[in-house]
């Protein structure tokens with residue numbers, strides 16, 4: 225480390241290096257009297273601060289050869305945010321395309337930054353759902369720390385977001401806001417009544433008639449008597465469809481308004497508020513989308529984006545499943561509705577939907593929010609399959625043994641029997657599993673079980689070897705993300 229510190233002290237920072245130390249040259253920055261850089265040593269990543277200043281004194285670490293060497297702790301991240309505002313998350317609003325780049329491991333953001341830098345889109349790097357936190361055992365502090373340190377490591381100063389994703393409970397909303405998250409995705413799935421879709425027209429009519437007269441009059445006046453005028457959207461309300469939509473979404477709209485009034489409208493800072501109605505059995509018709517959006521606007525609820533449940537299937541880690549012509553027809557209306565109400569269309573489970581990306585870029589005119597997460601985990605699994613076949617085989621077999629348990633968390637239509645048996649695949653061909661839909665979904669939804677699995681003695685069954693492998697292969701992982709997420713962005717027109 226001494227060679228590095230001396231080079232910084234002498235101002236000879238063009239090629240920083242030191243034996244046994246990886247220097248992240250893009251991180252080098254000057255704050256007053258202090259030169260700050262990120263390195264990786266045998267002990268892990270560290271901040272190295274050379275030159276006394278308030279920053280130098282506030283960083284918790286040890287002094288080595290006259291420099292402060294600080295671990296990537298939560299407290300040191302907060303200090304970094306204080307002195308380097310670009311390392312803190314920001315809200316983006318509706319006028320720039322954004323991409324959620326969920327990182328379940330806390331090590332993908334450098335590759336994501338290298339992929340997105342210089343493109344006409346901004347990254348929401350710190351994006352995890354409560355479901356992901358529960359499955360990985362991480363916290364929102366961990367998620368935000370990892371993203372902030374990656375931003376510093378890469379010297380990325382174009383801004384990034386932090387999305388508390390698929391939040392259903394007020395306590396989780398408060399948790400994310402308390403930590404400074406700059407985007408909230410309100411998951412309304414538990415307030416949407418999917419049972420209505422199972423009723424006959426007569427049963428719907430009876431249930432609808434039982435609603436308060438004033439409520440029925442409100443909706444009938446606005447959607448049967450008043451034509452919806454949205455350029456580019458084909459909207460046609462029938463009495464039967466309206467009755468179903470009111471029964472399906474009215475409670476959810478009240479929930480959206482209540483959360484907005486209590487948590488968003490009262491904030492003294494900008495937060496991108498996303499409405500998620502995608503994780504429901506009921507596809508969101510354009511008419512239902514317009515109804516929800518119109519009611520929110522009339523109630524004074526301002527949103528950053530809306531995630532409808534599109535027709536067909538947006539399943540985890542694989543391409544779109546469904547009638548692309550119907551998807552295109554309805555996408556045109558969904559996109560027109562979003563433009564009409566001045567928010568962005570949000571595409572959840574956006575990973576790997578290559579066949580419809582051009583349509584999404586086209587109809588949203590390049591102004592969208594797209595969410596990915598699982599595909600980034602699968603790029604890490606691909607690295608393991610390439611460089612550590614023994615670990616991959618053990619993880620794959622564990623995933624097969626625990627797949628049914630994992631289906632409790634994610635809706636997939638995986639055909640496990642279609643996956644080529646491990647014994648028939650040579651080590652060199654293991655990465656090919658990441659090209660096969662059923663194997664992709666097998667490893668995709670079992671991520672939490674794999675990362676949390678323990679041996680009889682309580683040690684981690686895979687996680688320690690997995691992260692050691694990923695540390696050794698961090699450049700290979702970043703290259704894999706640049707290629708795979710880069711393909712997403714190219715097809716989206718970014």
Ligand SMILES: O=C(O)[C@@H](O)[C@H](O)[C@H](O)C(=O)CO
Nearest residue numbers: 353355572573574595596597
């Ligand atoms: O797995 C999760 O809970 C999240 O990644 C969630 O699926 C997210 O909203 C998403 O759509 C990522 O593609």
